[in-house]
Amino acid sequence: MSPVSKLDEQAALVMPDRGRAALNALVTGLACIAAALLVHFVVGSMVGPFVTRIMLDAGVMIILAVSLNIVNGFTGQFSIGHAGFMAVGAYVAAGITYYSSLALFGSYQAQTGLISVGSLIFAASALVGGLAAAGAGWVVGLPSLRLRGDYLAIVTLGFGEIVRVLLQQSNPQLFSWDETRAASLKELVPPPLGGAQGFQSIPTYTSLFWVALFVAITLVFCFRLKRSSEGRAMLSIREDEIAAQAMGVNITNLKVRAFMFASFFAGVGGALYAHQLGTALRPTDAGFARSFEILIAVVLGGLGSISGAALAAVLLTVASALMIELGPWRMVLYALALILIMIFRPGGLFGVKEAWEVFGGLWRRKAVAR
Amino acid sequence: MSRPILDIEKIAIAFGGLKAVQDFTLRLPTGGLYGLIGPNGAGKTTVFNLLTGVYTPQAGTIAVDGTRVEGTRPHEIAAQGLSRTFQNIRLFGLLSVVDNVMLGCHVRGRHGLAGTILHSPRHVAQERAMRRRAMELLSLFDLASAAGEQAKNLSYGDQRRVEICRALATEPKVLLLDEPAAGMNPQEKKELQALIRSLRDRFGVSILLIEHDMGVVMDICERITVLDYGETIAEGTPTEIQRNPKVIEAYLGTEAA
Ligand SMILES: Nc1ncnc2c1ncn2[C@@H]1O[C@H](COP(=O)(O)OP(=O)(O)OP(=O)(O)O)[C@@H](O)[C@H]1O
Ligand SMILES: [Mg+2]
Numbered sequence: 001m002s003p004v005s006k007l008d009e010q011a012a013l014v015m016p017d018r019g020r021a022a023l024n025a026l027v028t029g030l031a032c033i034a035a036a037l038l039v040h041f042v043v044g045s046m047v048g049p050f051v052t053r054i055m056l057d058a059g060v061m062i063i064l065a066v067s068l069n070i071v072n073g074f075t076g077q078f079s080i081g082h083a084g085f086m087a088v089g090a091y092v093a094a095g096i097t098y099y100s101s102l103a104l105f106g107s108y109q110a111q112t113g114l115i116s117v118g119s120l121i122f123a124a125s126a127l128v129g130g131l132a133a134a135g136a137g138w139v140v141g142l143p144s145l146r147l148r149g150d151y152l153a154i155v156t157l158g159f160g161e162i163v164r165v166l167l168q169q170s171n172p173q174l175f176s177w178d179e180t181r182a183a184s185l186k187e188l189v190p191p192p193l194g195g196a197q198g199f200q201s202i203p204t205y206t207s208l209f210w211v212a213l214f215v216a217i218t219l220v221f222c223f224r225l226k227r228s229s230e231g232r233a234m235l236s237i238r239e240d241e242i243a244a245q246a247m248g249v250n251i252t253n254l255k256v257r258a259f260m261f262a263s264f265f266a267g268v269g270g271a272l273y274a275h276q277l278g279t280a281l282r283p284t285d286a287g288f289a290r291s292f293e294i295l296i297a298v299v300l301g302g303l304g305s306i307s308g309a310a311l312a313a314v315l316l317t318v319a320s321a322l323m324i325e326l327g328p329w330r331m332v333l334y335a336l337a338l339i340l341i342m343i344f345r346p347g348g349l350f351g352v353k354e355a356w357e358v359f360g361g362l363w364r365r366k367a368v369a370r
Numbered sequence: 371m372s373r374p375i376l377d378i379e380k381i382a383i384a385f386g387g388l389k390a391v392q393d394f395t396l397r398l399p400t401g402g403l404y405g406l407i408g409p410n411g412a413g414k415t416t417v418f419n420l421l422t423g424v425y426t427p428q429a430g431t432i433a434v435d436g437t438r439v440e441g442t443r444p445h446e447i448a449a450q451g452l453s454r455t456f457q458n459i460r461l462f463g464l465l466s467v468v469d470n471v472m473l474g475c476h477v478r479g480r481h482g483l484a485g486t487i488l489h490s491p492r493h494v495a496q497e498r499a500m501r502r503r504a505m506e507l508l509s510l511f512d513l514a515s516a517a518g519e520q521a522k523n524l525s526y527g528d529q530r531r532v533e534i535c536r537a538l539a540t541e542p543k544v545l546l547l548d549e550p551a552a553g554m555n556p557q558e559k560k561e562l563q564a565l566i567r568s569l570r571d572r573f574g575v576s577i578l579l580i581e582h583d584m585g586v587v588m589d590i591c592e593r594i595t596v597l598d599y600g601e602t603i604a605e606g607t608p609t610e611i612q613r614n615p616k617v618i619e620a621y622l623g624t625e626a627a
Contacts, residue, residue, distance in 0.1 A: 006478075007503060007541070008499075010502055011495040011496045011499035013499070016495065021491040021494065028489075220487070229472070229475070229479050229496070230481050230483075232473050235464075240461075240462060243462065245423075246422050246444055246448060246453070246456075247453070247474050248477025250443075250445045351464070
């Protein structure tokens with residue numbers, strides 16, 4: 001028998017009862033749903049289609065940036081292929097909803113109403129897309145055990161490119177259930193996801209409700225992770241791998257886990273993106289341009305800061321909506337912004353801290369000065 | 371004699387042609403406080419790196435409380451009960467002092483994703499217990515008031531003591547201290563000496579200490595091993611070591627050079 005550890009001994013003294021914990025979980029879940037309903041019905045009714053569109057885009061961007069922050073911010077690895085995971089989730093989820101809509105409803109049109117069979121299939125497909133992306137994250141995370149810094153960046157970049165090329169090789173999209181049923185094996189393998197033409201007519205289930213709900217879930221997940229023992233262990237890897245290992249942190253395991261968590265949410269974000277009005281998925285969605293945008297949000301917000309990444313995601317989305325006429329010049333501005341951050345505020349807006357820690361600190365310092 | 375808590379048998383490593391450590395043998399009894407000394411570059415830190423799995427020994431065996439650990443990964447060795455501090459302090463600079471010490475508790479915790487995200491009772495209790503334990507340790511070192519500071523903002527001496535706290539938080543059987551008095555003033559050194567002695571009594575931890583300050587080593591260590599150019603040139607009580615001609619020569623030799 002192993003001796004009782006000091007930690008176990010003390011934990012036994014402060015164990016909260018099950019009822020309270022269950023209540024806490026329930027309240028948190030309901031709060032997420034309530035917030036999503038509020039955004040959907042109250043805020044949604046006050047704004048026009050242009051602002052709604054920006055809110056949807058911003059929500060998806062928050063999910064992407066906050067999740068990439070788990071890898072680049074918490075564990076201090078450098079992934080520049082986040083869009084690859086996003087594309088995996090987007091294509092998997094879109095494939096599920098599109099073909100199941102053809103089969104069940106005879107049309108790719110989304111069913112109306114906030115809660116319908118179609119929208120539940122959509123929610124489930126987002127989770128499946130997330131899981132598929134997490135699986136890809138596991139595969140990419142494995143080499144990251146040995147690689148660091150620039151080398152890992154190249155692997156993740158390569159992953160995005162591989163996804164792009166594989167998607168280009170997919171079969172042409174099928175446009176009716178009859179056509180799908182009649183399809184030969186050759187037309188179904190590789191799956192009919194549109195190839196270079198892109199994947200179109202995806203049912204438009206993405207609404208403020210679903211985006212807000214998944215944003216809330218992502219934020220709760222990330223905050224609780226950061227403030228947990230696992231989260232501290234991830235941050236310790238970023239600070240000093242040798243010391244982290246010496247203190248008993250299994251750094252290989254945690255690096256892979258970080259990759260899987262991040263790619264899961266990237267996949268979910270991709271699913272939400274895919275089901276937006278007017279989206280046609282293209283293999284280039286997996287490419288570097290989008291990965292770069294997500295990376296900038298994380299660096300701008302401060303590596304490790306969840307609220308920083310979320311705020312930067314919103315800022316960038318609004319800015320790019322206002323600069324839509326600039327077209328490709330946007331990328332130049334992004335690059336310029338990144339360089340300026342690196343020079344003038346290398347830690348990003350908030351560094352590793354959260355917004356309230358930064359502003360709380362300022363306030364307290366002023367109070368002391370007075 | 372009962373089984374030693376740390377049993378090192380003829381471990382060795384060479385970096386290219388440089389034999390950094392050869393045939394190093396040491397038996398640390400439970401509750402022992404032993405010293406490891408030697409001139410600069412003698413291989414002392416390399417011994418610690420071999421023990422904690424930073425390097426894998428090319429020969430020899432290491433057993434912690436009867437369990438062989440050579441060749442296993444650093445975090446597994448920590449879980450077996452070997453913890454250390456670093457000569458060139460390696461705190462998690464951007465994390466708060468209390469988070470640094472709580473990280474030490476990580477290895478004794480149990481972690482599940484669902485529990486972490488859903489705040490299961492066990493998870494909440496464990497987090498509270500970690501914070502409590504970390505604060506207890508910090509109070510013991512008079513560092514409780516600095517708990518919220520980022521570790522990098524502390525003074526050198528305080529950082530060294532936070533490192534000891536963090537190492538103790540892993541609930542080690544054996545604590546390896548690499549030059550804990552370096553950079554401290556005489557007053558701090560005196561306090562540190564008393565503290566190291568009390569650690570053993572309070573935590574039941576056995577200690578192996580690397581230290582350049584002979585005053586500190588001779589005063590608190592029961593037995594001392596002397597390394598020079600990777601080889602063990604002497605082993606014995608402080609009095610024996612002080613009289614040993616080989617040791618005197620090794621130290622005078624480096625001073626003369
Ligand atoms: N990873 C490595 N690669 C090559 N040589 C190394 C490596 N680590 C240590 N050495 C060499 O091994 C020898 C012993 O170094 P070590 O750091 O163990 O000395 P030390 O006794 O701790 O010295 P000090 O008192 O200065 O801390 C030195 O010559 C050092 O240069
Ligand atoms: Mg040394």
